[in-house]
Each structure stands twice: as structure tokens, then as C-alpha cells.
Amino acid sequence: MENLPEGSLAVCVAGQMKYMSGQIFYKFRQSSDFWYLTGFDEPDAAVILEKRSSSPRGYYMRMFSVGTDTAKEKWDGARTCQEDVVQFFGADEAEPISVFPAVLRNLSAAASRVYFDLPKGYKRTRAVTPKSFLKYLSPSGGASRKEYDHLLDSLGNLKPEPLAPEVARLRAIKSKYEQEVMRQAADISARAHNKTMRFTEPGMAEHAVAAHFEYLCARDGAQRPAYVPVVASGPNGLIIHYTSNNQLIADDEMVLIDAGCEYNGYASDITRTFPANGSFTPEQATLYNAVLTVQKQLVSLCTESSGMSIIQIHWESCNLLRKELERIGFRFVLGAGTLDTLYPHLVGHPVGIDLHESSHADRNAPIKKGMVITIEPGIYVPPLPEFPKAFHNIGIRIEDEVLVGEKHPVVLSVNAPKEIADIEGSCQGLLGLTAF
Template sequence: MSVRQLRLALQKPTWRATAPLRTCGRGLRALATVAGSAQNHKPSNYGQPLFPSHPHLLRPHELTPGIPADEYECRRRTLMDSLPSDSLVVLVAAPIKYMSGSASYKFRQASDFWYLTGFEEPDAAVILEKTSNSRGYRMTLFSGGKDSAKEKWEGARTSFKDVVSIFRADDALPIHVFPARLKSLAGIYSNIYIDLPNASTKRSPRTAKSLLRYLSPSARSNSECESVVDSLWIPRRQPLAPLIAKLRSIKSKREQQVMRAAADISGHAFAKTMRFTQPGTSESAIAAHFEYLCSLSGSQRLAYVPVVASGPNALIIHYTSNNQVIQDGELILVDAGCEYNGYASDITRTYPASGSFTSAQHDLYTAVLTAQKALIGQCTETASFTLHELHRRSCEFLRVELNQLGFRLHAGEVERVLYPHFLSHPIGIDLHESSNFDRGGRLKAGMVITIEPGIYVPPLPQFPKNFHNMGIRIEDEVLVGKEHPIILSVAAPKEVADVEGACQGLLGLQPL
């Protein structure tokens, strides 16, 4: 892509065309019209954005921004169809987490619970019972319901009636009856799919009390807790997460669109942050600028704590202190991405603080870029690679490129010293959707993975001195296709000319 083509792409972001109405994709007059139509719904009657209260975020048929209610229904039905008869599925919402005292973090729903329900409130649970009716299952959603006293402090919650009509539950019940209902059903079904906390450790013992706190934050007594837990300690209990992971590994067209939107928001933030960066700027200012731009474009949060590593700090793979000052002549490695409408983005770019690569920086950057582009080209179902095989090839590609730059590498030096991390991970609702992902499985069309080779040269005598203390990583999100991969993070400048053009303001972009 030429500098001119990238400039046009950045000035006309593609994510606006695939997303519903967004604040940054409409003119002020259209925005005022949309906002005016929602004024009668302030404050909202629901515990999350829905079309009646937030028409600027959702279309009428959508349950969450970009994802229609029918897709959630399809996910549940696909899961239940895959299970044997006489099966029960249990999922609970994420707990509220606290920074200090009663000051909580911004709530984020548990990923698998959200994937199947679209329900974004805490203190909730869902039970799916496999049945022989036309739907194939029965869904009971437990939540806090309406509570005027709590809502005065915390905001609206969705009524049980609306839970049934909007979220397509067969029944909606108060969360405090969840333990009793679970206990009664556990004795009926032969196959119970539920994920419990990890096995007991000295630091976090798996006691009956801790289990019920996980299963229901509104536990009423230890005896009730123990009876529920006892009903689950049976051979019929099976893990649920691996089954949902298989569904989540292949992204639907709607999911692909939301992920492209998330990547575009992050990519444009990268381009403007490159322009914003100057020697003397703090790493923390770079991180803040990136987050501000993402938030301004509709992102709900960053997907992870960003890495802004200047100079030798880039040799620390997960450097998140971000508390030093950028010096003239240094490279800056930024690993950052936003979360948008429930889906994460993950991009890494390395660029020169001065706006132009030095000769040595150019050579090492080109080596990593050449390897990365070759690896992206192999992210197809037809190529039939596994992540393990792609990682081995990344080591081979980087070894060839480095030897051409005068490195005299001994066996294992690439893997142990210069490139100590894995090439790739799946990405989607979670930044790393890899807990139940088989790195030895063949890539399939519809998967989204990262491709992120890197080289980190410590100041050791066996490596060419002009590359000492350079850390370069280039990371893109790649949608695996049948025969051709699609780079979702294409909006983030990557070619040498484009990176330098972004830094120097040649793309026609202002930093803010």
C-alpha cells in the first residue's frame, strides 16, 4: 500500500460502513436527531444499552451492538444440539471486582456467559435444559430484577418481563432462587455442564463457601451452599468451557465486522499516536493518547494494559510500567488495542521517535517485517498449518533474515534469546482465546489469530553492536480465509514509508 493509499484509507475508516450508528461516524445534525429520539428514555429502563434507549448504538434487531438476537439464539441452539440428551448447562455472570473498599472497577461480563446470552448485568446466571421441544432447549435466566432502592445508586436493571421478551428466556427468576433451582435440577439430569473455580490451592482453597460465592453472590446460608455444592460433586459433571471454545473459535460474519471495527479504531489511534510522539514525551503520555483516541471513537475500554516501551525497555516483552521519557533516536514499541462492543483488538507497531529510521533500525525492522508478511500469507485453511508449525517457520524465517544482517547464530539462540515468545494466539471476545485452543489443530477459515514475530537484541558481544538494545515486534490480527488471509488491523501503518509518513505528518492526520 502506498503512502497516498494509506492516507485515503485512514481518512475514510472502513469500520463506519459495517457498524450501526456510531457517534464518530455521523454528522452532528444526524447525531442530534438520533439523540433526540432517545431523550424519552433517560434514564434508561434497562441494565444495558438496548435499541429503545440507545438507538445511536444499536439497530432494532440487535441485542448487543453489531450482534442480532438471532445470533445469540443460534449459538445456544448449536451448543445444545451438540450435547447428549438429558443435559443441563449452567453459566454464571462475572462478579463485581473492587479496586479499594467500595470503589469498583468498571464491570465486564464473563465472556462465555455473554457469548450465550448477551446479558451484561452482574448477579446473574443462566440454566439451559436440553428438551425435545421445537427449540431444543429451555432457558432460565436469573438476575436481580428491578429494585428501586438499588437503582437509585447504581442505575437501572432489566425487569424480569423484559428479560423474557428481549433476551428470549423461557423464564426469568430472581438470582436468590438460583441455588435452590440448580440443586433441584442437578438431581434430574444425567449430564451437567458447568465450569467451577480452579482446584484448591493454598492461596485460594475451594471451599463450599467460595464455590457458592462463585455460583451465586446472593448465597443465604452455609448450609444452603453446602447442599448445592454437594449436588455438583458427581461423575456426571463435565467442563463447559472447551465446548463453548469450539463455537467461539470460528467467527461469524457479524463478529468479523465488529472485530474489524475494533481493529480499525485501534489502527487509526496508532497512526495518530505516531504523529503525536516526539522525543521528550513520556511513555505514559503515549499510552494516554492512544486510549483517549480509542475512547473518542466508541471503544468501551482498552483490551489490556498497553506496552509503550522506548529504547532498551522494548527488550522487556511485557513492559507495562510506561514511566520513562522517550529519547531522540530511540525506537518505540507500542503493543496496544481497544475492546469494542465486546471484542478485543491486539496490534503492535515499532516506530522511530525522530520520525525516520536509522540505517540499522531500518535493516532490523525490515527483517522482522519480511518474516511477518511471509507468515501472514500462510494463514489459510488451504495451507493447513497449525500454530506450532507457523511458530517453527517464524523461527526459520527470522534466522535467515538475521544471518543476512551479519548475525552468527548458534543453535537455539533465536528461540532462547532473540525471540523468546510464541508467534500467535487466537483473539476474539477475550484477548487470548487460547485456554482451550489446540495449538496443534489446523487453522480453519473464520478463525482470527495474531501474527507477531519479534527480535529483541540484548547488548551481548555475540550480536552485532549496531543492533544492541533494539526491540522490534510487528503484530497484526489476521482473519483466516479458505485461500486468502484478511488483515483486520490494516489501518495501522506498517510499511517503512507509511510508518515514517505517519510520524512526520505526511498522511494528513492530526494527532488529536
């Protein structure tokens, strides 16, 4: 709040339950900004932060929630009462969610500025109920465009300003506590990658491998997958976001697994590629080592002292990959295959509460100490005549989660093997490694 003007309000609303069909709901996940600001993991809630220099923290925090309801709790479980919201979540004041629109309207009348996020595609119509108003403001609400006008009317001449960029600036640099949580999330996922290499065998279904990875993460304390896992065998590895996971794994294929868990609200994001039968062929090893050589060089650039941005690291990845591919027989002549065909994605992205941490992140800005980013170069060779036939239908991506340091990066996913000898050792169960 220190960068906001005196008397300003920051307004953030919790996520809402989402439904597959009828009354069949998805597992609830809190709105990312609301989770960051409050740590409160229930739907139908809101927070108003008022900038007050006279307050001990420099701001006054009002939270709004459903509170206890004996009848509903028989179906949905216990909710946090208002008293506990104050005691455990740092609120100066807690009130029922039903009064949120009225309190916000009253506070806005005296505010210097109001920060909150306008729903995409908003059109003025007539407001309805407190709950529909709340649902409409929520990033995950998805209600019709009917719930917003009375708030805008209450602002008078004040124009609402977006909150998300302000929160994104805070979320970009991880605190020591956040770093430890992300280290644990990455370690859970790294161990799961290691054991999943041991588990995988030719003839298995990709979805069985995905289920094994998710089981290992859940057993070790993860609350959910961070995203739908990619388990791509053979030519499926050429599809960047392959999530069908419905093919059988053949004996001579490579298996690309892009999977991570969510632990205490923070995501992990790791990719490893390994041979289904536990042993690299010479061709697989040659292409794999080319990508690995580049990936390790890129990780070394993840420091504040490098002065580099994610975009600059990406361009460096293109230069390095081109050199490595030319070294092993690829030719990039005019009119033939281009690097864009083989490497169609960006080298990495910030990660944190969200897998892709913020749409407001400036990829051209120098990376800073305390950021966590992924480094994930990949090569995906389609069966085209301009590319060496020995590498056709091989897709390789190696992705680590990296904590940016002042002069030295810290690889949070260090326990996921990526050297060929270590991968083959994991696949073959050397040193007593088991699949469980």
C-alpha cells in the same frame, strides 16, 4: 447445545464486581463465556441451558438476575427487569437470582448430565447464601471455598463436567456478526496507532502516549482498553510485557506500542514499532525490514487450505527469522547467542472476546476458516557481544490481527501502517494526518 446429550444442563454464571480497596470498585467486565452465551452485561446473574429437542431452538433457556431495585438503582443505575431479560436477551424464562441455587438443584435431579466449571482448587465445605454461592461459581468471583457443597450433593451420582471446553469450541469460529464487530474493533485500534505515531515526539513520557492512544479509541466508540497498553521506548522494547510506561522517550529511540481496544465485548490486539523522531536510521530500518519480511510471509499462511497450526506457523517464523538475521549479520554458532534469546515468545494466539481467546485452544490443530489469530514475530536485541552492536537495545514487534480464510487471509488491522514509508509518513504528518 447440539453436541450435548438430551436432558443435559449447561450452567454459566456472570462475573462479579471487583474492588481495588474498600468500596472502590473496578469497572465491571462480564465473564467471557457468560457474555458469549447471553449478551447480558450485568453482575449477579446466571443462565441454565437445558437440552430439549422438543424446543424450537433445541434447548430451553432460563436466566436469573437481580432485577429492578429502586433503592440500589439510586446508587448504581438501572438494572434490567425480568420481563426485559426475556424480551431482549432470548430467555424462555427469567427469575430472580435468589432462586437460582434451588432451581439448579431441582433441575439437576432429573438431568442426564450437568456442565459447569468447577472453581480452581475447590475443597468441600458448607454452602452459605445464594449470593455467595453465585460469587463462588463465577470465574471472576474469588470468594473463599465455602459455597459449593449443596450443589454437588444435589447431583447425586452425576459428576459435573467442564463447560469451558464446550464453549471454547463454539467461540473459536467467529460468526459473520462477530467478524464485523472484530473488524470494527481492529479498525478503531488501527486508526489510533496511526494517529499516535503522529502524536509521539522525543521528550514525551511513555504514559502520555498510552493515554493518547486510549483517548482516541474511546472517542471512536471503544468501551475500554483490551489490556494494559505497552508503550516501550528504547531498551524498554526488549521487555515483552513492559507496562510501566514511565520513561521519557529519547530522540534516537524506537517506540514499540502494543495496544488495542475492546468494542462491544470483543478485543483487538495490534503492535507497531516506529522511530520516535519520525525517521528510521539505517540500522533500525535494516532490522525492521527483516522482521517485516517474515511477518508478511507468515500472514500469508493464515488459511485453512494451508493445513497449518499455530505451532507450525511458529516454527516457520523461527526458520524465517533465523535466515533474515543471518542475512544482516547475526551469527548463530554453537555457544553463542540463540534465537530463543532474540525471539522468546510464540508467534501468535487466537483472539476474540478474550485477548488470548481460550486456554482450551489446541495450538497443534490446523487453523480453520473463521478463526481470528494474531501474527506477531519480534526481535529483541540485548547488548551482548554475540549480537551485532549496531542493533543493541532495539526491540521490534509487528503484530496484525488476521481473520483466517479458506484460501486467503484477511488482515483486520490493515489500517495500521507497517511499511517504513507509511510509518514515516504517519510520524511526519504527511497527507494531512493529524494527531487527533
